[in-house]
Amino acid sequence: MIRIAVIIGSTRPGRRAEAVARWVADTSVHHPAVAAGQAAVEVVDIAAYALPLLDEPVPAAFARYANAHTRRWAETITAFDGFVFVTPEYNRSVPAALKNAIDFLYAEWHHKAAGFVGYGVHGGIRAVEQLRQVMAEVKIADVQTQVALAMFTDFTFTDPTDPTDPGTCTPSTRQEATLATMLDEIISWSQALKPLRAPSTAPEPLPA
Numbered sequence: 001m002i003r004i005a006v007i008i009g010s011t012r013p014g015r016r017a018e019a020v021a022r023w024v025a026d027t028s029v030h031h032p033a034v035a036a037g038q039a040a041v042e043v044v045d046i047a048a049y050a051l052p053l054l055d056e057p058v059p060a061a062f063a064r065y066a067n068a069h070t071r072r073w074a075e076t077i078t079a080f081d082g083f084v085f086v087t088p089e090y091n092r093s094v095p096a097a098l099k100n101a102i103d104f105l106y107a108e109w110h111h112k113a114a115g116f117v118g119y120g121v122h123g124g125i126r127a128v129e130q131l132r133q134v135m136a137e138v139k140i141a142d143v144q145t146q147v148a149l150a151m152f153t154d155f156t157f158t159d160p161t162d163p164t165d166p167g168t169c170t171p172s173t174r175q176e177a178t179l180a181t182m183l184d185e186i187i188s189w190s191q192a193l194k195p196l197r198a199p200s201t202a203p204e205p206l207p208a
């Protein structure tokens with residue numbers, strides 16, 4: 001069984017990220033591997049971990065976590081084989097909360113696969129490009145296919161002029177097909193990387 005976490009990248013009150021993550025999770029149910037019980041897709045909300053701005057005295061690469069919130073976050077991420085990062089675009093980048101949550105850990109991310117669902121005025125593609133650079137550093141294999149949801153075509157708003165209207169996430173069937181392809185890639189890469197994760201994601205020794 002391959003476990004995929006759909007990570008909600010925004011912690012903003014009134015965020016659209018929750019609806020996007022829910023669409024990912026609900027659509028994933030129809031993926032053949034998920035339907036067959038070979039893969040499971042679960043939503044992970046970084047807001048639920050109440051992570052402060054990085055407050056670990058030692059960098060995560062040394063795996064000497066001082067804080068209970070870090071250990072709890074580490075336990076969650078360790079349990080997964082792959083990820084779908086749901087990220088909006090904030091000033092052409094990812095939300096600070098998402099980057100902060102990634103920075104808290106290191107070995108827990110290693111040798112896993114990830115795909116991206118970006119959203120924003122232009123589909124969040126600039127945020128995802130930056131996230132791909134971060135993936136390299138934490139040894140996550142990022143798949144090629146990505147979902148780019150545009151604010152004016154993949155969401156429906158009661159009042160488009162109201163910035164507090166969270167709207168609903170209503171992507172086209174084309175986006176559903178792209179998500180299915182991306183999940184194919186994440187699941188197969190997560191499976192292929194399994195030998196590198198065995199017997200655990202315990203931290204690798206650092207050079208002297």
Ligand SMILES: Cc1cc2nc3c(=O)[nH]c(=O)nc-3n(C[C@H](O)[C@H](O)[C@H](O)COP(=O)(O)O)c2cc1C
Nearest residue numbers: 010012015016017088089090091092119120121122
């Ligand atoms: C601080 C901030 C910066 C933003 N910058 C961008 C941007 O650079 N490009 C873009 O397409 N949308 C931008 N937006 C609009 C967001 O994509 C949109 O508000 C989205 O709903 C935010 O995701 P969230 O609701 O899940 O927090 C920005 C929004 C915020 C709050």
